[in-house]
Amino acid sequence: MARHPARSAPFHWIFGDQLGPHFAPPDTTLVMIESRAVLRRRRFHRAKAHLLLSAMRHRAAELGDTVRYIKAETYREGLRRAVGDARVTVHHPTSHAALALVNSLDQADVLPPRGFLVPREEFARWAEGTRGSGLRLEDFYRTVRRGHDLLMDGDRPAGGRWNLDTDNREPPPRGASALPVPRPYRPREDAIDDEVRADLDRWERAGEVSFVGGDGPRTFPADRAEARRALRAFVERRLPTFGRWEDAMLADDWAMSHSLLSAPLNLGLLTPDECLAAAERAYRSGNAPLNAVEGFVRQIAGWREYVWQVYWHFGPRYREGNALRHHRPLPGWFTELDADAVTARCLSGVLAEVRDRGWVHHIPRLMVLGNWALQRGWHPAEVTDWFHRSFVDGYDWVMLPNVIGMSQYADGGRMTTKPYVCGGPYINRMSDYCGPCAYRPGERTGDTGCPYSAGYWWFLDRHRTELAGNARIRQPLRGLDRLADLPEVVRRERARGDRPP
Numbered sequence: 001m002a003r004h005p006a007r008s009a010p011f012h013w014i015f016g017d018q019l020g021p022h023f024a025p026p027d028t029t030l031v032m033i034e035s036r037a038v039l040r041r042r043r044f045h046r047a048k049a050h051l052l053l054s055a056m057r058h059r060a061a062e063l064g065d066t067v068r069y070i071k072a073e074t075y076r077e078g079l080r081r082a083v084g085d086a087r088v089t090v091h092h093p094t095s096h097a098a099l100a101l102v103n104s105l106d107q108a109d110v111l112p113p114r115g116f117l118v119p120r121e122e123f124a125r126w127a128e129g130t131r132g133s134g135l136r137l138e139d140f141y142r143t144v145r146r147g148h149d150l151l152m153d154g155d156r157p158a159g160g161r162w163n164l165d166t167d168n169r170e171p172p173p174r175g176a177s178a179l180p181v182p183r184p185y186r187p188r189e190d191a192i193d194d195e196v197r198a199d200l201d202r203w204e205r206a207g208e209v210s211f212v213g214g215d216g217p218r219t220f221p222a223d224r225a226e227a228r229r230a231l232r233a234f235v236e237r238r239l240p241t242f243g244r245w246e247d248a249m250l251a252d253d254w255a256m257s258h259s260l261l262s263a264p265l266n267l268g269l270l271t272p273d274e275c276l277a278a279a280e281r282a283y284r285s286g287n288a289p290l291n292a293v294e295g296f297v298r299q300i301a302g303w304r305e306y307v308w309q310v311y312w313h314f315g316p317r318y319r320e321g322n323a324l325r326h327h328r329p330l331p332g333w334f335t336e337l338d339a340d341a342v343t344a345r346c347l348s349g350v351l352a353e354v355r356d357r358g359w360v361h362h363i364p365r366l367m368v369l370g371n372w373a374l375q376r377g378w379h380p381a382e383v384t385d386w387f388h389r390s391f392v393d394g395y396d397w398v399m400l401p402n403v404i405g406m407s408q409y410a411d412g413g414r415m416t417t418k419p420y421v422c423g424g425p426y427i428n429r430m431s432d433y434c435g436p437c438a439y440r441p442g443e444r445t446g447d448t449g450c451p452y453s454a455g456y457w458w459f460l461d462r463h464r465t466e467l468a469g470n471a472r473i474r475q476p477l478r479g480l481d482r483l484a485d486l487p488e489v490v491r492r493e494r495a496r497g498d499r500p501p
Helices: 036-041 046-066 075-083 096-103 120-128 137-147 191-205 224-241 262-266 272-284 290-314 316-320 345-357 362-376 380-390 396-407 424-430 451-462 471-480 486-496
Strands: 011-014 029-035 067-072 088-091 108-111
Touching (some): 011 075, 029 036, 029 046, 029 075, 046 067, 046 191, 096 108, 120 290, 137 290, 224 262, 272 290, 290 316, 290 396, 316 396, 345 362, 362 396, 362 424, 362 451, 380 396, 424 451, 451 471
Parallel strands (some): 011 029, 011 088
16 A cells, blocks of 8 residues: 655655656655666667656756756666655556555655546545446546536536537548648757657667667657647647547548647646646637537546546456457567558558557557457457557556457456457548558458458457357347358458468
């Protein structure tokens, strides 16, 4: 259990995802530790390493003489060099491993978490009240809306509806290569970015660390001022069109109408409160429609908050979930982000975006990347690790529930009500990937049979028994017996193995 201090300490430790002013108590000397071991333990995306180090060093530059910034091999070494045996406070970290670390230090006192809306104790009480019915995002989301007076008109939701998802599922405009919206905010790199890039180059040349992907130019904010500009630019220019195309994909429009705020939020450079308040002001002033604002509010006050709470509620062993008994390792072409090895245009295009930016929005993550992993039966813990390492906004608390609970259905339905699996027709409807592709979404076999369409039916056939009681998947399961070519589909998909599609 986290220890809460009985008295203030002269030093306060800031982790690399606690970079906003709300993580810095007054009247203390602040401590930041840049641990090389973090980068050595796992093969992160280079853009992720660059953003994290740039953001930490930008924060240290802002703090000046009020911070002790230590570059060390480990956190323990850095803390010893920074404060010796003196007592230190730290806000509740964002991972099980980091919390275990600070709880193992006799000199560390843990303050409550910052950067989220709902205290963990409050979620625990809500979860206790759901016994028998299970945890459901929609119920939690409405509780948060009421409790924080978000998009509420008295005791009713603004517009009379809690959920405007049905208004937010439009396919992209026919014939468009990009949405008719202003481009997203882009930060300008500076001398700190140059210094970080030079360090990463030197460490790689020395064989001390290894990365995947590229890292420049920097796409996401690395300090508080940039993060606030990014929020303002999104709300003023892009929020009005966010809702309607929230689930759409375009091959040549990586950002669509998305906010691109997940990275600065997860670094602690923004708070959920200020993001939600800015969006609601846009609705109240008539500058953004309700469906767009509700969709954005749902992402932050609903899904982001729910994922954070589920991570702690289910505990460290949640990562062991493997309800569908998937054990195949991730193939090298996928882990190396080798988009050129892939023929399927959707998967090739999305892998290329991950390779080049360390980011794609939630629909490519779920319905292209996660969907393929689920169809192939890849080990969910390996898939979780890959998402964590490959995305600039990926942290353990983010990816564990999103992958184990949602994308890979590895918890058997504790977090979501169905597997998120689809064939080529869904991707075709919601994107422009399929037109020039070598495969046809409506075909399952032959040289032009879509691997996603064939993989969809192969997945359902493999898991008939496990999914038989799931009402939301019952209709497609019935469809299996109407497929005359099912034996050929199964044979071909087994033979495909983990070769790039």
